[in-house]
Amino acid sequence: MTDTTPGFHTIEVADDVYDVLKRTADSRGTDINGALRYLIEVPTPRTAAEDDDED
Numbered sequence: 001m002t003d004t005t006p007g008f009h010t011i012e013v014a015d016d017v018y019d020v021l022k023r024t025a026d027s028r029g030t031d032i033n034g035a036l037r038y039l040i041e042v043p044t045p046r047t048a049a050e051d052d053d054e055d
Helices: 015-028 031-040
Strands: none
Touching: 015 031
16 A cells, blocks of 8 residues: 555535534634534434334
């Protein structure tokens, strides 16, 4: 396996998506990149269908 150099990517998002990222960044005390990292790494909650035990 070869090591790759990290790069930069420009991603265009809609205004409402940017607003969510900005508010997340402000509440976490970080920038947009930190907000993206947080949203990617945060665990997803289980859905109600996964919790149903109909044995």
